[in-house]
Amino acid sequence: MKKRKLLLGIVLVGIITAAYFNYPKLNLISGYASKNMASSVFIADRDADDITLNDNNMPLIKLADSEVLEENKSATATVYGLMPRTAVFKEGLGTVLINKEFSKHNFDIVPNRFKVQDSLPFPYGNNGVVDTVLENVAYDKLEVAFENAFKDPEQKTRSLLVVHKNQIIGERYIRGFSKDTKILGWSMTKSILSTLYGILEYKGAIKMDYKPFSQEIRMKKPKNGITLNHLLRMQSGLEWDENYFKISDVTRMLFLDSDMTLTQLNKNVIAQPTEVWNYSSGTTNLLSGILRDQFATHQEYLDFPYKELIDKIGMNSMLLETDLSGNYILSSYGWATTRDWAKFGLLYLNKGDWNGKRIFSETWSNYVAKPTINSNGSYGAHFWLNAEGKYEDIPTDLYSVNGFQGQRIFIIPSKDLVVVRTGLEEQTDEQFNTLLKEIIASIR
Template sequence: MKKIKLLLGIALVGIIAAAYFNYPKLNLISGYASKSMASSVFIAEREPVDIMLNDHEMPLIKLSDCEISTEDNSATASVYGLMPRKAVYKEGLGAVLTNEEFSEHNFDIVPNRFKLQDTLPFPFGNNGIKDTVLANVDYDKLEVAFENAFKNPEQRTRSLLVVHKNQIIGEKYIRGFSKDTKILGWSMTKSILATLYGILEYKDDMKMDYKPFADEIRMKNLKNHITIDHLLRMQSGLEWEENYFKISDVTRMLFLASDMTVAQRNKNVIAAPTEVWNYSSGTTNLLSGILREQFATHQEYLDFPYKELIDKIGMNSMVLETDLSGNYVLSSYAWATTRDWAKFGLLYLNKGMWNGERIFSNSWVDYVSKPTENSDGVYGAHFWLNANGKYPDIPRDLYSVNGFQGQRIFIIPSKDLVVVRTGLEEQTDEQFNTLLKEIIRSIR
């Protein structure tokens, strides 16, 4: 009997200890779940039960319970009733996690949209697609590539789209998704941010050697000041931990912070610029804050991405979400249809030209696809690279837009190809290499 009591006591202590050490994580779990649910329901217009069974079927997140309110367009999540978090949706701004500062959030200022009349087919409009059969494409081989991308349920592919010579030659979606379904790009959003800086540079409103912290006392002892170039290349030397499986810099920023632009800015300097390469979502949101500083009003900042990029090239489905302080969360939160994500890739494939209009300079493509020092050839300026042959069977000129859970836009200039893959599971380099190899083999 004493032994049983001892074992029960040890078990109780273990439970209490586990609860004590994991309780702070509940804030992140319920925060992730409520934000994901609100955005998926009110932006992507998906059913809550589908989101719970699929999107939230992942470690820890599956412990959460969610409720939707159409009265205030919100989602509330908790873990066994503990640590409830609420996310509220506002059309034009997306969903935002609330906290004690929520009452100060200004939902009155929303971005203006600049949608053009759709009279043209994809890609320069949304009036259908061309049905021309390209003589150099083996559509039977392409179909096999598509079948292989979807046949393994564990890969959890949601959509696959292939564009060659500005024309869709293959497109497929799982059940419940279509050409009209908005999909979260996660870190693909980072490349949207980089492009906004490319537009500023083309307009001669920004130089990549601009030093945003030149007047900050704590930065004055640096031998070389941090520039926009250093930030775009993730080599600022500012401390940052990008770990999504624990309480870290990135999870605190995304699920606890009211102003996500200051998380990286306030970190310690641990190296001189260019000495280390360290991937950081905080850096991207810092750049979003610096971008905001370039405009006289908040309205101008909110309008800029849509007026000069998103709506200009007809990515009309895209929604950029903001934080509680009204900053675009350009590290993570852009939603768009698969076709509109493909348009973004085509803009780069066409070196900044869109239906006769230049969006950014031709040299900007060379800039973002140039390997960053100490990145082992895998990273440029907010774009990922194949410069070191990470995908051995694919041309080295491939560069890509990458996001969590295997969201990808592959741009392959030498093959005149853009490939978009979205899903719920990260793929290995070998899996992506195989997919792209099969697609390329279908083009003669």
């Protein structure tokens, strides 16, 4: 009897201990589930049951139950009835997670859009595609590459699009997705942020050696030497923990903070600039805050990405989400169709020229594709690289726009090629190498 009571006591203590250490995680789990549900329903116009079955069916997140309320465009998630979190969709701004500070914020100021109706086909317009057969493309070999990309359900590829010589030569979607489906780019959005700085530089409004903290009296002196270049290359030396599997800097920022531009700003300096390379979503949102400071009004800040980049190159499907304080969450939350993501890749393939209009300087594409010190040749300025042959069968001039769960825009200048892959499962370097190798083999 005593042994049974002792065993029961040990089990009870174990349960209480587990609950104590894991209860705070429920906030993040229900936060992710509700945010992802609301954004997928009200931005991408997808079915809630499909999101539950697929997008939210991942470790820990699948523990959450989500309910969508169409009347107020929101989604609420709980974990076994505990820790309810609600995300609300705001037109033009995306979805925000409600917290105790929600009532302090208003959502009256929204971005103006600058969409232009035209009769041009892809990529310079949205009136269909060019249907010309390119003589140097072996379409039968390209079809094999597409078949291999979609045949394994475990890879969970959702769309694949290949552009050669500014023309779509291959395009496919799984059931439930189409050329009109907006897809979350996750960290692909980081490259949008980088491009906005490239545009400002081209306009002469900012330089990469600008030190955003040099005039901040409240900033500790070690931060004064940090430049935009250091931040764009993730080598500022600011402390950051990018771990999505625990309560960390990045999960607190995305699912708890009202102003995501401050999260890394308030971190300590752990190294001098360039001494370490440390991938950080906090850095990107810090840069979003610095970007906001370049404009006299909040309206100008909200309009800038659409006026000078997104709508200017016809990425009309794109929506950038904001936090509760009205800052663009450029670390993670950009939505666009597969074709519009491809347009972004083509802008870089064409070195900033868009059908005769210059968006950023020709040298900017070289800048973002220049390897960053201590990144092992894998990172430039908010772009990923193949400088040291990570994809062993692919040209080393490849650079890419990468996001969670295998979202990719591959830009290969030497092959005049842009490849967009979206999905629900991260791919290995070997899998991406095989995909790109098969696509390249189809081009003579």
